[in-house]
Amino acid sequence: MNLQFILGNFALILFVAMVLTGIVWCLDVFYFARQRRAAADAALAAFDARNAKLSTEGIKVDNTSRQSIEAAILRQPTWIEYSGSFFPVIALVFILRSFLYEPFKIPSGSMVPTLVIGDLILVNKFTYGIRLPVLNQKIIDxxxxxxxxxxxxxxxxxxxxxxxxxxxxxxxxxxxxxxxxxxxxxxxxxxxxxxxxxxxxxxxxxxxxxxxxxxxxxxxxxxxxxxxxxxxxxxxxxxxxxxxxxxxxxxxxxxxxxxxxxxxxxxxxxxxxxxxxxxxxxxxxxxxxxxxxxxxxxxxxxxx
Structure with a gap:
């Protein structure tokens, strides 16, 4: 598999992008988000304990910053936020163009007059059977x-x-x-x-x-x-x-x-x-x- 094949195979590029963003999304849901939640709970517990001590000493406390502390700790890092946002979109596009319909643009006049240069067409991907994406291996006739x-x-x-x-x-x-x-x-x-x-x-x-x-x-x-x-x-x-x-x-x-x-x-x-x-x-x-x-x-x- 050479570089020209990879660059010319949009399905492969889309598949790799879906896998990478999907891994980041899963890591965030099942690991990073829980870590942030634990860190936020610990910070809030410390914040509440400090305020309780100040109250017993007769000092007026301000609880308005409690939500901002929690939001700051729970906020996703930029790279995780973007990956998580792109993943469902990339996955949807990948499924649609791999199993249902794929768009193409006519680049030459070999099919004139049926199709002319510049025609944007849709191709039915399941008419001739269901195929595995990237590998193009038929699995269902x-x-x-x-x-x-x-x-x-x-x-x-x-x-x-x-x-x-x-x-x-x-x-x-x-x-x-x-x-x-x-x-x-x-x-x-x-x-x-x-x-x-x-x-x-x-x-x-x-x-x-x-x-x-x-x-x-x-x-x-x-x-x-x-x-x-x-x-x-x-x-x-x-x-x-x-x-x-x-x-x-x-x-x-x-x-x-x-x-x-x-x-x-x-x-x-x-x-x-x-x-x-x-x-x-x-x-x-x-x-x-x-x-x-x-x-x-x-x-x-x-x-x-």
């Missing part, structure tokens, strides 16, 4: 990813990076991509031409289609004149022996426990065509909602 799902996962070549693509192939599928059209298990995917899409980041126009991937229609983009795949950029990934490549076509058989991912911006996406399959252990969750885009509030809504 719920559902498996389905074709058409938009899924967040750990990039196989760098587990510190989170990627988002669309599930095109599930275990056992035979995926063929020819002339920029998908065929899944011998069944040609239906495409409906749509008006050209203007990519405002470039800005250029792309050919736009509605892709009916196993009953999950969604928009995809293609660029005329670009090759189906640049073979020189294909890596030697695990299970590559199950794939065949030519200039205008490739075919892959998805191995057990793995998924074939593609970006909706087909000619501008680094995906399973180039770096291989996504194993089950890399799954983070299913993207389902755009909750904010500061540049375009109209982007808010469900992800299809």
């Amino acid at each position: 719920v559902n498996d990813p389905q074709r058409g799902d938009v899924m967040v996962f750990k990039y196989p070549d760098d587990m510190a990076q989170d990627y988002i693509k669309r599930v095109v192939g599930i275990p056992g599928d035979k995926i063929t991509y020819e002339n920029k059209r998908l065929t899944v298990n011998g069944q040609e995917v239906k495409y409906t031409a749509l008006p050209d899409f203007l990519d405002e980041e470039s800005p250029v126009y792309h050919k736009q289609y509605m892709e009916g991937l196993t009953g999950v229609p969604h928009r995809i983009l293609n660029d005329e004149g670009k090759a189906v795949i640049n073979i020189d950029q294909v890596k030697n990934f695990p299970h590559r022996e199950g794939c065949t490549y030519t200039v205008d076509k490739f075919t892959c058989i998805v191995p057990p426990g793995n998924y074939f991912m593609m970006g909706d911006n087909r000619d501008n996406s680094s995906d399973s065509r180039y770096w291989g399959f996504v194993p089950n252990k890399n799954i983070v969750g299913k993207a389902f909602f755009v909750w904010m885009n500061l540049g375009s509030l109209g982007r808010i809504g469900s992800i299809h």
Whole structure:
């Protein structure tokens, strides 16, 4: 585990912070607070004894300082006070983002037009099963990813990076991509031409289609004149022996426990065509909602 992985794994940082603040909180509740209470009781007993003696000697005593003495002794040290205050907040955030929902920001245009740069999305962490935080080890099965799902996962070549693509192939599928059209298990995917899409980041126009991937229609983009795949950029990934490549076509058989991912911006996406399959252990969750885009509030809504 290197420094880059640690810095890129916010869940690990959050977990360490929760543990450290939790230890301080427990020590204060079960040890330091009792010590302060004992010290305060001793000081108050001495204060009361002194006042009682002065009273017997006919000297008027002032009891107004008794509360201030107690408050001063019982006051938490600053480092304990801050740790105790942060602990429940950090613990709540850790539980929410580890087991329920985690926010992400879209950094690239590989999923245009479904998702654009700057989209702030929510990812459901329990759709595909309950996983141990940090270790990302599944402990309870719920559902498996389905074709058409938009899924967040750990990039196989760098587990510190989170990627988002669309599930095109599930275990056992035979995926063929020819002339920029998908065929899944011998069944040609239906495409409906749509008006050209203007990519405002470039800005250029792309050919736009509605892709009916196993009953999950969604928009995809293609660029005329670009090759189906640049073979020189294909890596030697695990299970590559199950794939065949030519200039205008490739075919892959998805191995057990793995998924074939593609970006909706087909000619501008680094995906399973180039770096291989996504194993089950890399799954983070299913993207389902755009909750904010500061540049375009109209982007808010469900992800299809």
